[in-house]
Amino acid sequence: xxxxxxxxxxxxxxxxxxxxxxxxTLRYMRDLLNISGFDNxxxxxxxxxxxADIEQNKVKPDLLIxxxxxxxxxxKELLDKAKTLIPDxxxxxxxxxxxxxxxxxxxxxxxxxxxxxxxxxxxxx
Numbered sequence: 696x697x698x699x700x701x702x703x704x705x706x707x708x709x710x711x712x713x714x715x716x717x718x719x720t721l722r723y724m725r726d727l728l729n730i731s732g733f734d735n736x737x738x739x740x741x742x743x744x745x746x747a748d749i750e751q752n753k754v755k756p757d758l759l760i761x762x763x764x765x766x767x768x769x770x771k772e773l774l775d776k777a778k779t780l781i782p783d784x785x786x787x788x789x790x791x792x793x794x795x796x797x798x799x800x801x802x803x804x805x806x807x808x809x810x811x812x813x814x815x816x817x818x819x820x
Contacts, residue, residue, distance in 0.1 A: 712749075712756035714739045714773060715789070717764040720806070724760075724789075725771045725815075742768040749777055756784055762806070763790040774801055789818075 711733055715721040718740055725736045737754050739745035742765050748754045759777050761770035770788045777784060789806045804817040 709735060709757050710755060711736045711747060711760065712739065712803055713737070713756045713760045713771055714742050714745045714765070715762040716740055716742075717762070720762075727815060729817075742770070742773045746773060746776055749780055755767070755781065758785045758787070760787045763788050763803075771801065 703811050711727070711728060713721060713736055715724070715738075716735055721740060725738050728736045737756070739748075742761065745754075745761075746768075749756070756777075759774060759781075761773045763770040765773075770790075772787065774786045778786065786801050788801045788803045790803060791806045804814070806814075
């Protein structure tokens, strides 16, 4: 099978969409990803706006990262809906407490931003 060079560039995702309702955390994670070589990170505070942009093809993520706890729609609901629109999108749920996440098929990464290396390693898998 031939590798899809449009999908990843030099081992990094071409477009990452990051959704978290806490703006300080959102910007911090974006900056961490940028510093680590992920240069096309699109951020959203509102999962409904992120979903609308995905539906309207304003953004097409290769990797969609969503916080689990958000007011309008939780991260699992967002990823479920995005997967119907882009079935091959890679997905990660981030959370401060993994035990709070209901059972699901998505990869879950704890939001331990004190361990930058761990966070980036998890995203890079």
